[in-house]
Amino acid sequence: MRTDSRSSALADQQIAELKAQHLACSHLVKGCQDAIIRFREKTANEDQRLEAGTTHRAIEILEDVLESWCDTLSILRSALNGTSSANAARNRKLEFIPGVFSNEASRQGAAADANGS
Numbered sequence: 295m296r297t298d299s300r301s302s303a304l305a306d307q308q309i310a311e312l313k314a315q316h317l318a319c320s321h322l323v324k325g326c327q328d329a330i331i332r333f334r335e336k337t338a339n340e341d342q343r344l345e346a347g348t349t350h351r352a353i354e355i356l357e358d359v360l361e362s363w364c365d366t367l368s369i370l371r372s373a374l375n376g377t378s379s380a381n382a383a384r385n386r387k388l389e390f391i392p393g394v395f396s397n398e399a400s401r402q403g404a405a406a407d408a409n410g411s
Contacts (some may be wrong), residue, residue, distance in 0.1 A: 309377055316370040319363055326360040
């Protein structure tokens with residue numbers, strides 16, 4: 295019986311760790327998205343070619359980073375959704391962090407816009 299409570303505690307610790315990683319990653323995604331938006335606005339207002347080129351390259355780098363973080367966020371979300379049914383209700387609220395998952399679609403649209411430009 296004692297080993298069951300230990301494995302249960304371990305599972306709870308693992309779930310808590312996944313939740314913390316998910317939360318941190320969702321904030322990184324949001325911050326990266328915000329930076330891309332700010333850089334795009336800056337590029338639209340820049341007159342000098344050299345600065346515009348540098349900013350455009352920074353946007354490309356941030357888009358690559360954003361893609362990686364969104365992939366990581368998706369993996370973490372899948373791991374959380376795969377936890378026991380007893381924890382499923384607690385994990386579902388992670389899916390509704392405002393501005394994160396809705397922005398995954400925006401990111402894909404932004405990437406398509408960047409490739410089309």
